């Protein structure tokens with residue numbers, strides 16, 4: 001397939017590297033020192049899934065140099081979604097699909113307003129990865145998965161083709177039929193885990209081992225699920241308990257991308273995570289004291305630049 005990745009970071013860089021390794025025609029739209037490293041040294045992956053390098057790598061600043069693609073993986077942080085959406089135009093052909101991989105719940109809906117819903121797939125990425133230095137992605141847990149669903153009910157042939165390509169390239173791709181269910185299922189886990197790891201400046205192990213922080217984390221999950229249900233999102237029965245159980249299976253040293261960003265002095269996505277839960281809870285009449293506490297504890301760091 002012909003694929004472009006906008007945002008060659010932890011998420012876009014890892015999935016992009018696996019797709020290049022599998023022989024797809026893939027180009028990154030990147031910037032800064034990371035772009036220079038991709039152009040001169042290629043892209044290396046290290047950490048939990050072993051080490052490999054793809055070289056040469058096609059990486060550009062201007063998407064016009066790539067032209068129309070089958071699929072665009074859209075993997076910038078949430079606070080960059082609007083600015084980076086301006087890069088998509090030159091990558092569109094008549095059937096091109098854009099797969100969003102942000103952690104929040106509104107990126108596919110925001111892109112649909114400009115691109116038309118038929119082009120947009122809303123994805124949730126289950127992966128733990130960062131740019132450890134320019135040109136290098138470090139993976140903290142071995143298995144990576146994308147679950148996506150089309151914003152419009154009908155699944156385009158290219159979407160099914162991408163799912164097949166990902167599964168053959170060495171990560172898991174699952175296709176759902178309800179985009180909000182896909183996004184909120186991950187959001188209830190992620191907004192809670194990233195909020196509590198960020199607030200406590202701790203990896204997941206010590207949080208789940210301490211009864212005070214374990215209860216706070218569990219309450220964060222239940223609060224988010226209550227907001228989703230109040231808004232009519234269809235979620236699996238027992239989701240909150242299921243999420244809380246999955247925390248016990250995570251590597252003890254695993255950090256959220258929000259904690260990684262906090263430690264690096266980078267801007268935070270908290271206003272689209274706990275901030276969204278507080279806003280939507282207020283709209284729906286659901287109290288959100290835990291996410292309010294997380295938001296209050298992180299908001300002053302949200303715009304930090306190292």
Ligand SMILES: NC(=O)C1=CN([C@@H]2O[C@H](COP(=O)(O)OP(=O)(O)OC[C@H]3O[C@@H](n4cnc5c(N)ncnc54)[C@H](OP(=O)(O)O)[C@@H]3O)[C@@H](O)[C@H]2O)C=CC1
Pocket residue numbers: 006007008009010011012029030031032034075076077078080083084087101102103104125126127128129130131257269
């Ligand atoms: N990292 C993780 O483990 C996970 C992250 N997510 C979610 O995925 C999304 C992406 O996160 P992540 O991969 O961590 O982010 P990163 O910061 O690692 O990567 C994003 C990349 O996009 C680049 N970028 C931003 N705007 C532009 C632009 N206009 N043109 C070119 N490049 C641009 C950034 O450059 P620059 O550094 O210069 O800003 C950066 O290199 C987030 O919503 C996150 O919450 C989901 C699951 C797991």
Ligand SMILES: CC(C)(CO)C(=O)C(=O)O
Pocket residue numbers: 103125126127128129190193194255256257258
């Ligand atoms: C918690 C995790 C690693 C789960 O995929 C994540 O999405 C993030 O840190 O952004």
